Amino acid sequence: MLNKIxxxxxxxxxxxxxxxxxxxxxxHTWIVKTDTxxxxxxxxxxxxxxxxxxxxxxxxxxxxxxxxxYPDYLFxxxxxxxxxxxxxxxxxxxxxxxxFVETSxxxxxxxxxxxxxxxAGQFGKFSRLLSGFxxxxxxATLPDFHNLSLRYQQFLHACDHPVSAERKKIAAKLIxxxxxxxxxxxxxxxxxxxxxxxxxxxxxxxxxxxxxxxAQEKGLCVIDLDxxxxxxxxSDVGDMIRTYxxxxxxxxxxxxxxxxxxxxxxxxxxxxxxxxxxxxxxxxASYFFYAGKFLIYMQxxxxxxxxxxxxxxxxxxxxxxxLNRAKNQLVLLKRYMEKEELLKSQP
Numbered sequence: 001m002l003n004k005i006x007x008x009x010x011x012x013x014x015x016x017x018x019x020x021x022x023x024x025x026x027x028h029t030w031i032v033k034t035d036t037x038x039x040x041x042x043x044x045x046x047x048x049x050x051x052x053x054x055x056x057x058x059x060x061x062x063x064x065x066x067x068x069x070y071p072d073y074l075f076x077x078x079x080x081x082x083x084x085x086x087x088x089x090x091x092x093x094x095x096x097x098x099x100f101v102e103t104s105x106x107x108x109x110x111x112x113x114x115x116x117x118x119x120a121g122q123f124g125k126f127s128r129l130l131s132g133f134x135x136x137x138x139x140a141t142l143p144d145f146h147n148l149s150l151r152y153q154q155f156l157h158a159c160d161h162p163v164s165a166e167r168k169k170i171a172a173k174l175i176x177x178x179x180x181x182x183x184x185x186x187x188x189x190x191x192x193x194x195x196x197x198x199x200x201x202x203x204x205x206x207x208x209x210x211x212x213x214x215a216q217e218k219g220l221c222v223i224d225l226d227x228x229x230x231x232x233x234x235s236d237v238g239d240m241i242r243t244y245x246x247x248x249x250x251x252x253x254x255x256x257x258x259x260x261x262x263x264x265x266x267x268x269x270x271x272x273x274x275x276x277x278x279x280x281x282x283x284x285a286s287y288f289f290y291a292g293k294f295l296i297y298m299q300x301x302x303x304x305x306x307x308x309x310x311x312x313x314x315x316x317x318x319x320x321x322x323l324n325r326a327k328n329q330l331v332l333l334k335r336y337m338e339k340e341e342l343l344k345s346q347p
Contacts, residue, residue, distance in 0.1 A: 005041065005095050006032065008081045008088060031100065038100035039079070043093055044226070052094040054139040055226050056087035062201070062228070065133050073129055074221040076101065076212075104212040104220055110244040113267035118219035119211040119244070120271030123203055123236050126222050128279045130201035135230040138201065142227060145204060146235045148188040148298050155305045163310035171323060174304055177330050184297045187290060191232060196283040202231035206239040233276070233284055238295030240268050245292075246332055250299070250325050258331045265292075265343045289344055292336055300329035 003013045011034055021031040021040065028043040044052045056078070063077040078086040078096035088095045110116045144150050159175060162168040168175070191197045203210070204227035212220040243249075245264045248257045269288065273280070303326035306313045311322055336343075 001090070001093070002030065002041065004090060005088065008083070009039075009079065009097055010082055011039070032097075038102070040098040040100055041095065042098070043095050044087075046094055049141055049226060051139070051141070052089075053087055055141050056096070058138045058141065058228055059225055060086065061137055062130065062133065062225075066129065069132065070129050074101070074212075076221060076223050076225070101212055101220065103215060105215075106210075106212055106223075107208050109249075110208045110264065113261075113263045115208065115213075115217065116240070116244045116264045117267040117271035118213065118217065119206070119208045120237075120240055120268040121275050122211050122219040122222050123206050123240065124272040124275030126203060127200055127233065127236065128275050131279050133201055135199050135201050138229050140229050142204075142229070145227065145229075146231060146295075146298065147192075148185055148294065148301075149192065151298055151301055151305070152182070152185045155301050155308075158305045158308035162308040167308055167310075170320075171304060171307060171326075174300075174323070174326050174330060178297075178301055178304060181297060181333070184290075184293050188294060191234070191287070196281075197232055197234075197287065198281070198284075199230045200233060201228060202233065202235050203228055204231055204235050204239070206236045207243045233280065234287055234291035234294050237268070237272060237288060238291035238293075240272070241265060241292035241336075242295045242299060242329075242332070244268060245336070250303075250328050252328055253324050255328065255331045258328060258335060260332070260335050260339050260343070262339065262342055266346060269346060289340060293333065296329055296333045296336060300326050300333060303329060 002018060006013045006016065011032065015035065017033040018030050018041075021029045028045075030041045032039040032041050044055065046052050049055060059077050063075055066073050066075045076098055078098055080086050081088060081097075086096060107115060110119065155178060159168065203222060203225070205224060210224045211222055214220055245260050245268070246258055247261060248254075252258065273285075277285075303314065303322045307320075307322035307326060314322055314325075316322055
């Protein structure tokens, strides 16, 4: 297949070095080394992204805007093939090609607060530069991705129709914990039905691996723009808090290792507001801490829903995998809320 795709970009496969690249779970990715430089070739997972051309539509509009208004910003858009297309459909599969950003690198985890600061600054900068862009022009590449109201209704349905009574019994304490914190859903509904918090161009997947750093560990830009669509700032801030402040991932089963690193939270706050501070309105700023509750709670809820439905979405590598993931996130939520005063007290 790759021998058919690369010539469409004027690249000779026989004169190129092609290797699998990265450890992403969604798309298949290769690095292509040619005489004119290195490229990233990616096959879009159209089981996850049902309409890949919507991704292409969004990125094309954002590139046109940024090229006009902020031409110096490093925006990683797909290269065009010899016919001018930036998304190719071949034999039912979808592909795009990116030029590799030389001297850049990405991180899998935030090991130091300075890295969290830089990453948060890049996501804040991305939304700030696009604050003048009409977000309604973008298409929802993952409809209802962060719709907590819908996720909660799906959870209730799973509780009423679990794959087995045994699974519901095992999950009883976690189910109760989700319901006890329903106020997080109610707050989201106030946000989504009101007009105090504006829809913005939001990345929606702000793990640190989606930031490019230079050799001095300074942020260069954000990447992996497939989930960019209209949303609320709490999605980006919440995902950073969820994935940066805890020293262990959602896969950790030793709940004693789950903690909230206050200095990482403060780094996220400082990095994001350094870029977005004057762009966020006062109502948005008041929801900064809530953003962490929103994303941690939603992820716990989604893991538990999947467990009740026989692991049909996330899958599982062992019995009770999604149950443990849900427990992990609920422990993180508890410890996060316990430290609210300390987190809100900026040094």
